[in-house]
Amino acid sequence: MPQIVIENLFNLRINSTSVHRKVIEIIHENGIDWMHACGKKGRCTTCKIILTSGEENLSSPTKAELEFFRQGRLKPGERLACQAELPSGEIVVRVDKFNKFPHVHYSE
Numbered sequence: 001m002p003q004i005v006i007e008n009l010f011n012l013r014i015n016s017t018s019v020h021r022k023v024i025e026i027i028h029e030n031g032i033d034w035m036h037a038c039g040k041k042g043r044c045t046t047c048k049i050i051l052t053s054g055e056e057n058l059s060s061p062t063k064a065e066l067e068f069f070r071q072g073r074l075k076p077g078e079r080l081a082c083q084a085e086l087p088s089g090e091i092v093v094r095v096d097k098f099n100k101f102p103h104v105h106y107s108e
Contacts, residue, residue, distance in 0.1 A: 003090040007052060010107045019088060022100065023049060023058075024081035035099045040082035045073050047081040049093040055079075057089030 004026060011054040014025045016042040024047050025032045042064035046106040051058075055077065061069065062083040078096075100106055 002057075002086040002088055004086065005077065005090065005092045007092060007094045008106045008108045009095070009104075016086070020059075020085050021081075022082055023084050023091070023093075026086065027081065033101050033104055034081060034095075036082055038082075042083045044081055045080065046099055048078050048096050048099055049081045049084070049091075050063055050072065050089070050096055051077050051079060051093060052092040054089060054091035057086060057091055059087065072101035 002016040002019060004023065005013045009032070012032070014026060014030045018026070024034055024036060024040055035046040038044040039041060040047065045068055048073070058079060061079065065074060065080050065083050068080070074080070095106065
């Protein structure tokens with residue numbers, strides 16, 4: 001079963017019964033606000049996740065992500081939540097300081 005742990009949201013654990021879903025879809029379906037300025041289309045980096053562990057449990061980077069890596073807008077260990085699928089296993093992520101919402105209380 002796919003699981004997402006968000007470290008700087010007090011180690012919030014999200015379990016999903018769905019497989020091969022985009023990370024951002026799983027997060028939003030569980031009532032958690034996560035930034036996505038381009039409407040989840042892979043055209044910006046506002047939905048970026050910083051992976052602490054579990055990168056091997058995600059789908060391969062998409063064409064959009066590879067372009068952002070090439071441009072230096074994504075670094076190793078970062079993915080777009082709107083592009084990365086979580087087929088199974090667990091990922092541990094963080095919200096980047098530049099992508100935090102002012103109305104959400106973060107643990108760090």
